[in-house]
Amino acid sequence: MDCSTNKLYHVDGFDSRQFLEIYLSDKPEMVFGEESLIFPIDNLTKTFAAGLIKGEILIDLSLGPMIHHLYAACEFFKHIIVLKASDRCIMELKRWLDTRTGAFNWGHATQLHVDIEGNRDQLQDKEEKMRSAIQHLIKCDFEKENIIEPLDLPPADCIISVSFLDVICKDHDDYRRNVGKFSRMLNTGGHLLLFGVIDTTYFTVGKDKLHVLRYDEDFARKALVGEGFVIDCCKVKESKVVSDLIDYKGAVFIAAHKK
Template sequence: MASEQTETSSYDNFNAKSYLKNNYRMRPDGIPDSHEDWMPWLLNNLKDTFAGGKLSGERLLDVGTGPAIHNLISAAPYFPNITCAEFCQENREEVEKWVRGENDAFDWDPFIKYVCGLEGEGAWEARQVALRDAIQQVVFCDVREENLPEALNGGPYDVVSSIFTLCGVAKDKADFDGIVSNVSSLVKPGGTLILVCDLEATHYTDGKVSFPHTYLEASYIRQAVRNSGFVDVKDDILVFRSIEGLNWDGTGYIYLTARKSSE
């Protein structure tokens, strides 16, 4: 498979376990512990997006899954065929460990319990099983691949999600535009894109290594999505009051959903 690995070679140094330890913790009251409560904000938005089977179809692709599965918990009851596409091998291995239920896998049970609580669903163990069953593939993905559907051995998907990834790998705004356009080819006409991005950030860290970040405003992200053939663009913005002590220098996050035009 052709890939511009040199474009993102710094991710060879990404430390998945350090990233998980630094970013995925629970408070004693069972609520995700995160700066400005960004994690509850994200999980609640995902809950609302998938609630009651609002999105139709069976196949979901998550682009840039990283070593985490929290963003797929609400999707599992409605999308029995989930593909996790990720550039970094160490991240893919972390997801695969969890799917197989290995002892040294990261413990996502508290997050599954929390999401099921948001949804009013008490049977979190059943959701854990459903999510493990739903994750059909964990595959390599380079978002700059010229023909992504062919590279991923699959046609357009009903839903494509990408959480904090496209903004993080883009070298500049023009590169972000190209990546969004490329990923849009993975969404079937009438399908849904879920995109979460950092706002106005220049760098972030996994706890040990610092990674550059392209400065993106909310208006620019919305327009890039529209330019890639999407309509019904809707978003929710979380504005941070302070970033003191944070491993990132942005001003907030944007949670965006859009429908791929059928025309």
């Protein structure tokens, strides 16, 4: 699609706090909880609980300053490296990491995680473990071959990505190229845990209408296989939400490993 009419997330940015309040808060008017909170937390908790995905280094590449999906991962990886495309998102996340006044409250997401995991006694420890596990917060640029130039990333055992490719890719070829960059960041046998929104063309934050690449489950699966991944699991959740804020039809989760 022609994305010229909508803003590009990694070029134009958005109000990161407003994004969290609209799509990831516990406010009564926040209608996206099934897709944006429960779907990733539930799938990642169950995926990691199987005990097949673990290691030294996990890299997270996700939209905005979200981190709720990483609660499950910090139990299975010693080092989490979070990459963000926006300075505003880095500043927002640093507020939470440094427990500063005014930081976004992720307590509802922590509660969801321990409820799904069945370990309610660990509620207080979860955020402390997360803060300890996130050892690097780095700006990235997917227009470059080395996305954190002039630094270098160590090869990862796992990459988690939530809706990041959806918003930085201008077309399907761009999506395939960036999946290839994900592959090159992983050890052989490393895992990619990918979430996205399907049949979507835009999302809105305040007055900003931002581009989303339209694709379906079949395209996402073929893009991963074409870049050397083996699909281990694929789940789709249809959305029942109708909102002018975003025109998405559902969410997809794909777990894959690099051949």
